[in-house]
Amino acid sequence: MRLLSHVEASPEQMRILADTRPGFHLVRGAAGSGKTTTALLRLRQLCATRLSRRERLQQDAPVRVLVLTYNKTLEGYVAELARQQVPNSPGLALRVSTFSKWAVGMVGNAGLVDRERTRTAIASLAASIPLPVDFVIDEVEYLLGRFRPENLDDYLGARREGRGQAPRVERVLRQRLITDVVLPHIAHKEKYGWRDWNDIAVEAAQIVGQSPWDVVIVDEAQDFSANQARAIAAHVSTDHTTTFVMDATQRIYPRFFTWTEAGIQLANTHVLRSNYRNTRQIAAFARALVEGLPQEDNGSLPDFHASDHDGPLPTVAVGKFSNQVRFALRHLQTKIDTGSDSVAFLHPKGGGWFDYLRQALNREGIEWCELTRASEWPSGPESVALCTIHSAKGLEFDHVFMLGLNQQVTPHGKEEGDATLDMLRRLLAMGVGRARKTVTLGYSADDPSTLIDLLGVGTYEEVRL
Known part of the structure; x- marks a missing residue:
């Protein structure tokens, strides 16, 4: 599965990379603004700066660097990219992990329930x-x-x-x-x-005697809890540089908190405004899904004005699920160069909901891989991936398909401002925002998700199957 291509730092990112001061830093921006790329470039810059200082001061202890992600899929992706960015030096101790795995390593998993x-x-x-x-x-x-x-x-x-x-x-x-x-x-x-996962975070914050971390990067920080943030803050060195990378608009778990209440005083906040990933059409399509939601200070709406390139309108296919799959595979085989482009089929549920698609891909001889909860990034030749929308956080693909968007898989309350509906709106917008070139949604006219009603008029092309 193809990784993020190598990119040079933009002027916007260069200003962030130049800030190597100790303390807690926040990098925020909308989907497509290059947050993960910035995190990795910042990782490389901070490692180089710390290694140079270590050599200059003739220090014996290695520079300890921790990169934390929220889920296993992003861990595998970031770990592979980090290995490419960071020099293999005996003076550097680098760890890439999910928060859960890192915390369990300190407090153990006795009695842990899922x-x-x-x-x-x-x-x-x-x-x-x-x-x-x-x-x-x-x-x-x-x-x-x-x-x-x-x-x-x-x-x-x-x-x-x-x-x-x-x-x-x-x-x-x-x-x-x-x-x-x-x-x-x-x-x-x-x-x-x-013990549950919150207990693990609380206990990790209370552990003493662990070797502190000099550089910490926390990707997709909007889905970390306050207790997880407290645990991270408890294990940094006195002159650490810790960077939280986030977009509150993409928060899909109920974990709001303020930095102050978590005991974290930000040294600086950096904002990424340009949209490097999405076409103007994809950004406009995603924006309609979250427009009108309450905006938090650390959130940014998808901005089609910040995109610098155009593409086709997203497609919304309406028909039986079998026809949606047939349409998607025909598009995949005739209009997408799988030798160079990556493709993701995303779904709110995953698991058995992918069974029909798996069978169809196999019948057509299309190689594919599963990304959900994969702690190692697939290194095979497959260019097609199956993944839950949750696990696609932080990833990007050239083409994204989200089929079977029926009410059965997106249930929520009926009151205006329903918390679950707000979460689903953010989730679907985040899935759309994974795409660089094209987006295709699909639903059955017999049971459409209420999210379909939120799609912006004129932002997509509808195809009846």
């Missing part, structure tokens, strides 16, 4: 709360990830930015969530010796 088991346990306590069960689960994960265990009552008066306008969670309901769900859940975990 996220689905945790969600099931919370659901069993949520019946008494007059809110949708899935919303309660997300709300509990949000408050546990944002506040330290000893400060859970801070949730009662906190602004719930990033959680949508509905359902409303007034102070009385917040107290009930703590009393009837959160505290019993914590007691249940203690009784059975369970």
